[in-house]
Amino acid sequence: MKIVEEILVRPVVTEKSNSLTEKYNRFVFVVDKNANKLSIKKAVESMYSVSVDKVWTMIMPATAKVRQTKSGIANGRKKAYKKAIVSLVEGDTIDFYSNM
Numbered sequence: 001m002k003i004v005e006e007i008l009v010r011p012v013v014t015e016k017s018n019s020l021t022e023k024y025n026r027f028v029f030v031v032d033k034n035a036n037k038l039s040i041k042k043a044v045e046s047m048y049s050v051s052v053d054k055v056w057t058m059i060m061p062a063t064a065k066v067r068q069t070k071s072g073i074a075n076g077r078k079k080a081y082k083k084a085i086v087s088l089v090e091g092d093t094i095d096f097y098s099n100m
Contacts, residue, residue: 007035007043011096012083024087027094031084033059040084050092056085 012028020026031040037055044052062080066073088094 004043004047007032007039008047009081011094013096020085025090025093026085026087029084029086031057031082033080033082035082035084037084040086044086048094050094051089052086053089054087056087058083058085 009030009032012030014028017028020028027044029040029044035043037057040055040057041052044050059082060080063078065076065078067076068074
């Protein structure tokens with residue numbers, strides 16, 4: 001079994017994820033590609049001391065990136081990653097900014 005820090009890579013803090021948090025008490029994380037829903041649930045519960053109600057997972061595909069540079073056009077790719085949306089039980093919340 002993997003360590004919690006290996007399962008949860010980082011939280012996603014964007015406008016869309018913040019609106020999910022405000023409306024539905026759901027939080028978004030980038031997770032390890034091999035993690036399943038049960039391991040994600042256990043990792044979030046142990047790391048943040050909350051109760052998880054439901055977990056949704058999705059694999060975000062790799063995307064092509066093109067940049068204009070001084071030396072010409074640079075082509076590249078962003079890696080594919082797995083994203084998890086975690087719904088918490090009513091009354092629980094996660095504060096990402098508390099330990100900054």
